[in-house]
Amino acid sequence: MTIMAASSREGKTLRDVVFAAGAAAREAAARYGEEKVINATVGCYAGEDEKLACLPVVEQLYRSLPMSDFITYAPPMGLEGYRKAVIDETFEGCRPDGYVDAVATSGGTGAIHIAIANYSEVGDAVLTTDWRWNIYDCLCQEIGRDLHTFSMMDDQGHFNTAAFSAAVSHILHRQDSLLIILNTPANNPTGFALSDAEWADVLEVCRLHEKNGKRISILVDIAYIAYAGEKNRVRSFMTQFAGLPEHIFTMFAFSMSKGYTMYGQRAGALVGLSSSQAVIEEFANLGKYSARTAWSNINRAAMTLLTRIRSDRDLMAQLDLERLAFAKSLLRRADIFTYEADRCGLSYVPYKGGFFISIPTQKSAAVCQALEDDLVFAGPLAQGVRLGVCSIPEIKMQGLAAIVKKAMDRVEGKTDLLVAGK
Ligand SMILES: Cc1ncc(COP(=O)(O)O)c(C=O)c1O
Incomplete structure (x- = not known):
């Protein structure tokens, strides 16, 4: 085999299991008919016609x-x-006092990349929840960081502050600084969100370590916030970031992909907030450098679109209404699933909003395989099976929980038989 790539790059391949399951779903749809197949792998909002949906106000303005x-x-x-x-x-309406700036980025992915590159040391651990968007792992590995996780939920389905605190202490025992990534509200892959009280606990833990001379950066990934609930209610936690010590720095990964249905247009931003002007000046300088060297500049038309909508009261009202319609549709789909799941005894991660619902299992690959017998295609993750509520119409949500429960039972049963047969 001829190798041309640098030795440090050898063997790097993107193993995207969700994408592979999506390809299998499309094959099955071509073979058996779209109406027979449930493709739960997609991470984009589709209407009841199962077609990728664009917010009408976005389409109208973009074309003009x-x-x-x-x-x-x-x-x-x-x-x-x-x-x-x-x-x-x-x-x-929840802007905390403090210095703020933003750098345009190539989607939310670009924002996360810049945050990792500029706010963690090479070789250091970056911390996030066990239920996570699996691209975080690649984003860290790509630039020589190591993603560590803690258990997101306790036995009661609340944010696991004890696990968070233990993980932070453990890492800061050997690091002087730490970048923490929290994807909330409407967490991918679960729909989970931290409450205001849970955020207060998180900040309490950070303050404690800051007092001991550590530097902590918190990146809040708000990729799905537009569909998580009433604007100011889902942002109320942000007011707690006012007046934090200057060695606790907060950032937000903003994305136009979901909130504006502009997935392929690659527009987002990294927003920084600090009580220190110097920290924000440094943030802007670093961000500019990172942007210029990674993608140079981003999609100007997408930026114009957002600016125009947000500066026009009527367009803004239209956007709000259209987003609300999407959010209500997501909730109706999720309600069907959770109601039926409760009835058939299928457990799921507490869903508070967003594009996905997750089913905890240690055997996600086997469960996804078993689901394919019923022409249901879902993404297997380390912690469980992810279902894209965003792309499954209400009619196909009906009965889905029972199908998943059956597949889970079959996998448990099969494994028992295999073990017994050994
Ligand atoms: C949790 C999470 N964060 C960020 C992103 C970034 O999306 P984009 O780069 O398309 O803005 C995604 C996209 O799927 C996501 O699921």
């Missing part, structure tokens, strides 16, 4: 933009109006 908006370079930091509008959308 002049060609110059699509072809002109933008500044590496992003358009001024966009950065300001993104900050407004990140906080809405």
